[in-house]
Amino acid sequence: MAIAEQNLDGRVSAPQQTQSTVWALASLSLATLLSSLGTSIASVGLPSLMQTFGASFQSVQWVVLAYLLAITTLIVSAGRLADMFGRRPLLLGGIALFTSASVLCGLAPTLWLLIAARAVQGLGAALMMALTLAFVAETVTKAKTGSAMGLLGAMSAIGTTLGPSLGGLLIAGLGWRAIFLVNVPLGALTFALAYRALPARGKTAQAGRGKFDATGTALLALTLAAYALAMTLGRGNFGPLNIGLLVAAGIGAILFAKVQTKVKTPLIQLASFRDLQLSASLAMSLIVATVMMATLVVAPFYLSRGLGLDAAMVGLVLSTGPLVSTLSALAAGRLADRFGAHRMMVIGLLGLAIGTLLLSLAMTRLGIASYVVPITVTCFGYALFQTSNNAAVMSGVGAGERGVVSGLLNLSRNLGLITGASLMGAIFAIASAGGQPGIGQDILSSAAAAHGMQVTFQTATALALVALFLALLSARAASILEPGVS
Numbered sequence: 019m020a021i022a023e024q025n026l027d028g029r030v031s032a033p034q035q036t037q038s039t040v041w042a043l044a045s046l047s048l049a050t051l052l053s054s055l056g057t058s059i060a061s062v063g064l065p066s067l068m069q070t071f072g073a074s075f076q077s078v079q080w081v082v083l084a085y086l087l088a089i090t091t092l093i094v095s096a097g098r099l100a101d102m103f104g105r106r107p108l109l110l111g112g113i114a115l116f117t118s119a120s121v122l123c124g125l126a127p128t129l130w131l132l133i134a135a136r137a138v139q140g141l142g143a144a145l146m147m148a149l150t151l152a153f154v155a156e157t158v159t160k161a162k163t164g165s166a167m168g169l170l171g172a173m174s175a176i177g178t179t180l181g182p183s184l185g186g187l188l189i190a191g192l193g194w195r196a197i198f199l200v201n202v203p204l205g206a207l208t209f210a211l212a213y214r215a216l217p218a219r220g221k222t223a224q225a226g227r228g229k230f231d232a233t234g235t236a237l238l239a240l241t242l243a244a245y246a247l248a249m250t251l252g253r254g255n256f257g258p259l260n261i262g263l264l265v266a267a268g269i270g271a272i273l274f275a276k277v278q279t280k281v282k283t284p285l286i287q288l289a290s291f292r293d294l295q296l297s298a299s300l301a302m303s304l305i306v307a308t309v310m311m312a313t314l315v316v317a318p319f320y321l322s323r324g325l326g327l328d329a330a331m332v333g334l335v336l337s338t339g340p341l342v343s344t345l346s347a348l349a350a351g352r353l354a355d356r357f358g359a360h361r362m363m364v365i366g367l368l369g370l371a372i373g374t375l376l377l378s379l380a381m382t383r384l385g386i387a388s389y390v391v392p393i394t395v396t397c398f399g400y401a402l403f404q405t406s407n408n409a410a411v412m413s414g415v416g417a418g419e420r421g422v423v424s425g426l427l428n429l430s431r432n433l434g435l436i437t438g439a440s441l442m443g444a445i446f447a448i449a450s451a452g453g454q455p456g457i458g459q460d461i462l463s464s465a466a467a468a469h470g471m472q473v474t475f476q477t478a479t480a481l482a483l484v485a486l487f488l489a490l491l492s493a494r495a496a497s498i499l500e501p502g503v504s
Contacts, residue, residue: 042157043166045211046150049113050173052204053143056085056116058181059197060136066194071129080133088140089147090246090432091239096141097148097425098285102230105149105156106216112145113212117205123198151412151424156217164359164409168351171405172344179340234277234285241270245433249440286422296423298492299411300430302367302403305485307434309374309478310400312442313339313393316474319446320380321389323467338390339397346401351409353402359410360493362402367489369399371482378475380468403489410492442474449473 060082067078100108119139126132154166188196248263278284291297317339321332354362373396381388411427450470 039157041211041215042153042217043169045208045215046153046157047169047173048204048208048211049109049146050150050170051177052113052116052201052208053089053146054174054177055181055184055204056120056139056143056201057082058178059185059200060085060181062182062185063189063194063197066189067129067132070194073129077129081129081136084133084137085140085143086432086436087243087246088137089144090429090436091242092141093144093148093428093432094238094422094425095235095285096145097152097422098235099230100145100149100152101422105152108145109149109153109216110209110212112142112149113205113209114142115139116142116146117202117209118142120198120201120205124195124202147428148425151408151427153216154412162355163413164354164362164405165348165351167408167412168347168349168354168401168405171347171350171401171408175340175344175347175401179337179344231277231281231283231285234274234281237270237274237277238285241267241274242429242433244270246436249436286426294495295492296411298488298495299407300426302363302485302488302492303407303427303430304434304437305481305488306367306370306400306403307431308438308441309370309481309485310396311435311438312374312446312474312478313377313396315439315443316446316471317389317393319450320467320471324380324464324471325385325389326464327386335386335389339393342394342397343401346398347405350402350405354406354409359406359413360489362406363410364486364489364493366399366402366404366406367482367486369395370403371399371479371486373397373399374475374478374482378472378479380471380475403485442478445477446470446474 064078064081067073067081071078096108096112116139119135119142122135123132123139126135150170151167154163154170157166184200185197188200244263245267248260248267251260251263275288278286278288317336318332321327321335327335350362350366373392373394376392376395377389379388379392408427411423447470449472450466
């Protein structure tokens with residue numbers, strides 16, 4: 019089924035949006051929902067997995083880590099493959115692989131087979147994540163790119179928010195296998211919609227054919243895996259193994275850069291990083307993801323220890339952020355379309371900086387409001403930035419590079435989340451300890467939790483201001499290159 023008429027670069031022309039465009043966006047939205055749900059729903063099942071398989075937490079955490087590592091290490095390669103051989107077959111393959119792996123996860127008889135199936139599921143998710151953003155440019159007009167990005171952002175937030183609650187209900191009623199098998203009917207529906215609605219034209223893919231950079235792909239995957247493991251292993255203790263992995267990641271990055279300058283068809287065109295707008299967008303995405311990870315890592319300790327809330331109330335209050343992000347993403351897309359992506363990017367980062375500054379005050383005497391009000395401002399700013407940044411990057415990328423650039427955007431976000439989990443957690447632990455037992459101890463006091471919150475979000479505010487500075491540079495560059503652009 020064809021969608022709206024397309025230009026030579028693969029973008030739909032302006033005349034009209036057809037019904038099939040709506041169905042195409044629906045399939046992309048479901049693919050986004052599936053990949054984010056796959057991340058969040060597994061976490062709630064870890065206690066059940068420990069009991070079922072008689073395993074330690076260090077073992078069962080690989081159910082989550084295997085999925086995240088597969089996405090992080092393979093997402094750029096997935097985008098490049100799609101640019102070379104066609105986005106539609108690769109996206110359909112990713113949905114099918116994710117769905118099939120979900121069946122294997124639900125039927126796995128041992129923990130290690132479950133972990134292996136989760137890695138395969140992560141490969142399918144990498145294909146979906148890399149290609150949903152790239153497909154937007156072929157599905158809607160340029161004037162509606164922001165709204166489409168906002169829709170995908172909202173679906174990602176819904177998946178993240180829905181995962182823990184849906185997972186808890188499924189485990190209580192049907193057991194842990196249900197949290198993986200629930201993806202099967204959703205995956206089948208997504209595949210059917212995508213097969214029927216997504217454009218089948220492959221002219222741009224044929225033009226981009228060439229020898230796949232297998233050496234560069236392997237080096238990048240090993241480099242990213244080493245970095246991700248360095249940031250996640252050790253449960254907060256940064257020891258010799260972590261340092262060794264970081265060194266290995268650094269060496270791998272140097273070797274990868276050298277290989278990319280010598281091969282005829284590199285995985286990543288390093289010259290593209292000379293584009294200030296692209297480089298700034300990737301850097302901002304990494305920084306903002308690092309900042310936002312602090313709300314997931316630090317906030318539970320502040321709410322439970324600093325404010326003395328019980329577990330049920332902590333969960334309820336923590337849902338404020340994802341809820342705001344979900345509702346804000348749709349509005350953010352419309353704002354980016356109307357007022358310009360670069361302008362909204364700056365405003366979003368300003369809101370993020372204000373929100374983290376308010377969080378750094380951590381005034382426990384104000385109770386729950388000391389968290390809810392700042393996190394509302396923070397998450398609105400985040401949603402506005404994320405949607406505008408994605409729209410600005412993807413609307414300016416040539417058809418032959420959309421897959422790999424989409425992969426880079428997702429990669430920068432994933433690396434930011436991984437970095438934030440380690441960096442912000444370490445800052446909170448050091449700041450809240452003050453020479454006393456750290457966050458691993460049950461005796462963390464209200465004052466210590468509040469102080470840790472303050473220092474952590476002071477750091478987050480500084481990072482948000484760095485991102486804001488980059489956004490201003492990017493907006494200025496855009497206005498110089500394209501007079502009249504916001």
